[in-house]
Amino acid sequence: MPAGVEQLDFGFRITAARIIAGIWLSTLLIRLWYLQGIHGAYYRDQSENNRTRAIRTEAPRGNIYDRTGRLLVHNRPAFNAALMLEDTPDVKGTIRKLAEITSRDEEQLLAQFSSRKAGRKFEPQVVMYDISREELAKIKVNTHNLPGVIITEVPTRAYPNNSVAALLFGYAREISKTQLETYRDRGYRQGDTIGQSGLEKQFEEVLRGRAGYVQVEVDARGNRRDELGIIDARPGNDLYLTIDIDLQRAAEEGLAGRRGAVVALDVNTGEVLVLASGPSFDANMFSGQMSAKEWERLTHDKNKPLQNRAIGNAYPPGSTSKVLWSVAGLAERKIAPHTVLNCPGYVVLNNRPYRCHKKAGHGAVDLERAFMVSCNAYYYQLGNMLGVGNMTKYLQIFGFGERTGIELPGEEAGTCPSESWKVERFHERWYPGDSVPISIGQGYLVVTPLQMASLMATVANGGTRHQPTIVKKAVNTQTGQLIEQPPRKTVVIDPKVIDPKIFEKVRAAAANVVGSRQGTGWRAKLEGVTIGGKTGTAQVVRLGSDAIKDHAWFVAFAPVETPMIALAVLVENVGHGGEFSAPIARQVLEVYFRNLGMLPETVPAPEHAAPELVEEDTESTGVEESEQ
Numbered sequence: 038m039p040a041g042v043e044q045l046d047f048g049f050r051i052t053a054a055r056i057i058a059g060i061w062l063s064t065l066l067i068r069l070w071y072l073q074g075i076h077g078a079y080y081r082d083q084s085e086n087n088r089t090r091a092i093r094t095e096a097p098r099g100n101i102y103d104r105t106g107r108l109l110v111h112n113r114p115a116f117n118a119a120l121m122l123e124d125t126p127d128v129k130g131t132i133r134k135l136a137e138i139t140s141r142d143e144e145q146l147l148a149q150f151s152s153r154k155a156g157r158k159f160e161p162q163v164v165m166y167d168i169s170r171e172e173l174a175k176i177k178v179n180t181h182n183l184p185g186v187i188i189t190e191v192p193t194r195a196y197p198n199n200s201v202a203a204l205l206f207g208y209a210r211e212i213s214k215t216q217l218e219t220y221r222d223r224g225y226r227q228g229d230t231i232g233q234s235g236l237e238k239q240f241e242e243v244l245r246g247r248a249g250y251v252q253v254e255v256d257a258r259g260n261r262r263d264e265l266g267i268i269d270a271r272p273g274n275d276l277y278l279t280i281d282i283d284l285q286r287a288a289e290e291g292l293a294g295r296r297g298a299v300v301a302l303d304v305n306t307g308e309v310l311v312l313a314s315g316p317s318f319d320a321n322m323f324s325g326q327m328s329a330k331e332w333e334r335l336t337h338d339k340n341k342p343l344q345n346r347a348i349g350n351a352y353p354p355g356s357t358s359k360v361l362w363s364v365a366g367l368a369e370r371k372i373a374p375h376t377v378l379n380c381p382g383y384v385v386l387n388n389r390p391y392r393c394h395k396k397a398g399h400g401a402v403d404l405e406r407a408f409m410v411s412c413n414a415y416y417y418q419l420g421n422m423l424g425v426g427n428m429t430k431y432l433q434i435f436g437f438g439e440r441t442g443i444e445l446p447g448e449e450a451g452t453c454p455s456e457s458w459k460v461e462r463f464h465e466r467w468y469p470g471d472s473v474p475i476s477i478g479q480g481y482l483v484v485t486p487l488q489m490a491s492l493m494a495t496v497a498n499g500g501t502r503h504q505p506t507i508v509k510k511a512v513n514t515q516t517g518q519l520i521e522q523p524p525r526k527t528v529v530i531d532p533k534v535i536d537p538k539i540f541e542k543v544r545a546a547a548a549n550v551v552g553s554r555q556g557t558g559w560r561a562k563l564e565g566v567t568i569g570g571k572t573g574t575a576q577v578v579r580l581g582s583d584a585i586k587d588h589a590w591f592v593a594f595a596p597v598e599t600p601m602i603a604l605a606v607l608v609e610n611v612g613h614g615g616e617f618s619a620p621i622a623r624q625v626l627e628v629y630f631r632n633l634g635m636l637p638e639t640v641p642a643p644e645h646a647a648p649e650l651v652e653e654d655t656e657s658t659g660v661e662e663s664e665q
Contacts, residue, residue: 096246097192099273112192119161125185207235208323279308288313291621297608307503355573358478380414420476454481489605497600561619572614591618
């Protein structure tokens with residue numbers, strides 16, 4: 038070895054290198070074991086999601102049909118533009134391009150995007166709802182410039198009859214944030230559709246379908262390349278209603294331009310043939326993306342088109358209540374059909390005069406005559422004979438002051454005035470004068486149009502009060518099997534309480550209201566079918582010095598000999614029931630009996646009542662308006 042050159046210790050360096058290599062290799066093996074063994078499943082999923090997506094597909098809701106199987110509510114395909122955030126490197130930039138391509142307002146799209154709570158990973162977030170075919174084509178052509186943008190097809194509610202029965206159906210639209218917090222545990226997710234009112238809300242669990250999934254293969258930019266598997270969405274169940282769309286349309290045409298309601302029932306089953314409320318709205322406006330301005334216009338409309346007046350509003354029944362008091366007076370034997378009471382144009386009760394609507398008076402009248410000409414003086418005296426106890430008793434027998442139980446949300450109960458009710462409500466005792474207005478359907482008594490239709494159906498069928506129903510059946514769309522519905526209640530009035538012959542007498546009196554030239558319901562007359570009815574004109578509280586016209590009522594059943602249909606018509610603030618509501622009832626009844634083959638195609642219109650009889654139904658209690 039040359040001098041000055043140290044001998045290198047290669048053995049030490051080799052050993053050190055081996056140790057370092059061993060540590061490195063051990064670390065690598067441990068890491069591989071950690072990745073493959075402990076978190077292998079997680080990273081496999083992450084890797085798979087780099088090229089596949091499971092896209093949730095919304096299920097179509099069940100269809101709704103009328104009693105004859107005619108389609109009333111169904112689904113139409115709608116297309117949404119959504120972002121897959123994991124594939125969108127520049128969200129704002131992509132939305133900007135989307136706005137340019139579709140000529141939409143960029144700020145609105147950004148606001149729409151920002152208003153939605155972030156969903157789950159790999160779940161598309163909607164930016165544009167219900168896009169047009171033209172917009173769809175533009176987006177498809179520019180897919181390469183829109184990374185992460187996907188088009189989703191969703192079933193959207195369609196109402197082919199537009200505003201007809203819209204308040205009955207209600208509407209369904211995207212679940213709100215508040216609703217999502219409540220219903221998340223029932224499987225609802227952001228973007229799902231849920232019933233918001235009417236039948237859509239009441240039968241949500243029946244109509245709602247179950248979502249499916251489509252697994253798709255995508256490229257690095259998130260563009261769909263292939264479908265790898267499908268779990269089909271399960272459609273909702275179908276509803277078949279008791280409604281007859283022909284009658285419903287006739288009723289709404291009769292109400293056109295007015296506020297009011299029409300209810301018609303099958304007297305032998307309680308099935309609802311018509312449930313109309315006006316004004317209405319086009320239910321299709323809720324299917325798309327409604328603007329804040331449209332919603333504000335609808336909710337602030339002074340005519341309140343979102344109110345279902347048939348079940349959700351209560352009104353004084355006016356002289357239509359005389360149907361009930363006639364039954365009560367006969368059942369309590371306070372009067373007989375031949376009992377004659379005098380009407381000089383007023384009656385003095387509790388040292389106070391109460392006027393009849395006919396200033397000259399009707400003279401000596403029996404029940405049939407008083408009912409036909411709607412004599413207030415006769416019923417003031419009858420109400421005084423009955424007393425508040427009996428009036429409350431018969432209101433309860435016919436279900437007033439309680440909800441009928443119809444399968445719709447928002448039903449009002451009305452009132453059943455009584456001594457205890459007044460103490461609880463106003464902390465005052467019942468005064469003798471409180472009973473007087475109630476005897477002609479004013480004062481504390483308020484009812485819904487549905488309740489009045491139920492009263493007429495019960496009188497028409499001889500004393501059986503059926504719970505009104507709007508649904509004939511619910512059917513599983515996949516199996517065709519019927520879905521069990523809650524049983525409906527039927528109350529048979531004890532014949533010892535009300536003799537069935539009493540109903541016959543009242544039906545005969547009601548026939549004269551329409552059939553007689555002197556009856557206040559002359560305008561409801563229909564050649565070929567006998568109709569029994571009762572008009573009513575309910576006073577409305579005046580606001581300061583402004584005069585508000587009275588509510589017009591007409592209740593009826595037909596045919597008188599073998600009743601099949603009963604109905605109630607209310608028109609707000611127009612005047613007399615015989616003038617405004619009776620013709621609407623006639624219009625509905627004409628369609629009903631023509632469809633049954635009981636009337637020819639054309640039926641002559643009734644002659645107008647004599648001018649002096651038009652005023653026969655105006656009520657006046659002689660009490661100051663503030664006490665009404």
